[in-house]
């Protein structure tokens with residue numbers, strides 16, 4: 001008998017190993033059951049309601065059946081549906097961000113991560129507040145407004161006070177065209193009290209990758225250090241919610257374990273957050289393990305080929321329609337392009353994964369966390385997105401206006417995103433073009449904005465957006 005209980009606060013019950021194994025078996029048994037697959041696809045389709053569009057989402061079992069299905073026409077249908085769902089809630093906007101590595105000191109022994117304590121040939125660096133200021137200015141000079149701070153786990157070097165000071169420093173920097181507007185945080189699992197402090201410091205999303213949901217593998221992959229505690233790590237999002245953080249970001253490091261297991265675990269984690277806290281994950285990230293100092297990804301025999309990876313992204317999009325999906329520069333331009341069509345709504349650009357990397361002339365490799373595949377500049381990424389018909393967005397208005405957690409979800413669910421997020425995306429893109437873009441990017445961008453303004457359904461909202469775009473162009477702006 002499975003001990004599965006999504007409402008439980010115990011990791012072993014909301015991520016029940018038995019339930020995951022049964023789910024994989026059920027999915028395998030039904031992977032060619034066309035009648036069931038059609039039922040699942042129909043359940044997931046966007047439905048028109050009096051308030052806009054509604055999507056039901058899927059259970060972990062249903063989503064796992066789609067993932068297992070290898071009938072080419074059905075897979076095509078899934079990809080089409082994933083794109084349709086993305087269009088319904090996120091339109092063609094892509095939110096831009098960059099990671100900022102604060103410190104690579106770490107006391108853990110994670111076998112896939114070059115920060116592991118025993119790695120003696122990686123250069124250990126912890127940025128001072130002055131160095132953080134320089135890094136942030138370098139990021140602002142590219143046009144970034146949204147950062148994700150990253151740090152290894154080290155209670156002495158990277159204490160919560162250091163993280164809080166760093167956030168304060170980042171928000172305080174007024175440089176040329178305004179401040180960083182949103183700081184998301186990716187630091188090790190911590191206490192309710194510390195999550196409360198992060199909330200008070202004004203963070204956006206708290207991001208923590210599970211790495212793997214399989215407890216046995218987890219214990220082997222994290223043999224030493226505080227991260228070894230699987231339950232403490234897996235229950236972190238509940239503590240974060242208890243501490244008042246209502247936007248949390250999930251993710252697994254694909255390649256460490258069998259992807260079917262991770263996928264079912266991820267879906268169950270999302271169901272658990274919804275069942276207990278009334279709001280699912282704000283984002284899901286889909287990192288794949290990469291080559292890094294002291295790390296050979298070949299050492300993990302669960303690496304995913306691009307085709308399976310595409311199917312995972314599409315199935316996540318279909319199963320949790322209101323959750324943002326993030327893809328980093330671990331992936332190449334080619335892979336990122338495919339993922340955009342399948343449901344990814346947030347990407348990083350011009351990332352450097354080395355501590356202090358943004359202030360260096362050349363991309364440094366001696367303190368890097370992993371190899372970056374997509375090494376283009378932010379201007380090149382923005383240009384590329386617009387050529388593909390997407391609107392790169394630097395908007396952070398929801399967060400500043402307190403639309404987090406269930407309030408953001410209700411904006412999404414009532415279809416108001418087209419009258420709200422779409423104009424904000426256009427205005428913040430316009431700011432980027434005026435302040436930072438190359439001539440070619442400006443030209444493509446201003447044409448795109450003109451075309452997209454016409455698509456804002458509400459006439460009043462359209463006029464306001466038009467006036468604001470004109471004001472930005474004539475350098476008379478306020479914060480969006």
Ligand code: SAM
Pocket residue numbers: 112113114150151152153186187188189208209211227252253287288289290291292295330369370
């Ligand atoms: N130290 C924090 C923690 O323990 O969760 C997180 C910060 S770490 C800088 C961010 C993430 O990078 C990790 O959660 C892990 O998934 C990912 N990562 C580590 N090694 C990697 C590798 N070789 N390739 C790709 N991603 C990796």
